[in-house]
Amino acid sequence: MNKKFATLDDFLGTYFIYTYDNGWEYEWYAHNDHTVDYRIHGGMVAGRWVTGQEANIVMLVPGIYKIAWTEPTGTDVALDFMPNDHRINGTIFFPKWVQDHPEITVTYQNEHIDLMEAAREKYETYPKLVVPEFAQITYIGDAGQNNTDVINEAPYAGMTDDIRAGKFYDDNYKRLSK
Template sequence: MESSKDLSAFIGTHFVYTYDNGWKYEWYARNENSCDYRIHQGLVGGRWVTHQQMNAVQFAPGIYKVDWHEPTGTCVSLLFDMNRELVHGTIFFPQWIAGEGQHPEKTICYQNEFIDDMRKFRDEGPAYPYVIIPEFAKVTYMKNEGANNDEVINKAPGQLPGNYFDNK
């Protein structure tokens, strides 16, 4: 069974969603190979990234899966069900970020300006054992903003215009 590389209905889509654990995220399918995101609330709330390299596939009609590995050592896997307006995310945090007594605050920045720092923190570790957090999220905003739109995720997390977390 093959998944589809037809991402035309997905690319350019801007999502805002809240995980069952209360973490609030914003994510944008910039193009077939990269995404942008902001974390509004959660363990690393305040963090944001643009042009994150990713792998994306169409899992089934209206269902897309994306995966990436960050310079921090964090791995992320997201499944977007656009029809049911749900996301299932699994975040694999290295120990240095999410372990007992560690330092998630070191990642709270615009990562693009601190790539070397993120790699240094990753290499200093510790990495293992990874802290694995699987959660469902409800999409509260979904709109196609077009591919490679630098206006979608262009500033630090904060109050979103409108009420993107509660409008559905």
């Protein structure tokens, strides 16, 4: 996609795949002006996926966007998207319990909110593991806003390669037959 990003409307409805400099790979979708969806393919919580995460989404200056949210796990995330440069700067603030027990979070979060909240209460939250990283955007697509077909199944090995090769979504970001 060779779109030039300038406004907040240019950003909303955009779907990204990116890889942090530490090797962690993510899919991320700006579902609308207040929610995001994502799947995690690398790192200590690989296999985790989330839809409808409430987030603060703003344009800092034309073409640069800041998104921040707190998950039910207690993890805080702040991302700065620079899509015209295919770069992201992100900081993830993992509570100690996620660092110690990441396997609890490796699921479809939306079906296990009670489990996330219980773990947050049961285990230590401090000190937080702070992961500041730059990322390279490896895929940008225009999925349109409020497209519930973009992030709608668990991640699998090779999924992002299938997406980049055009073997996963059709032109409207609907899942191709398996």
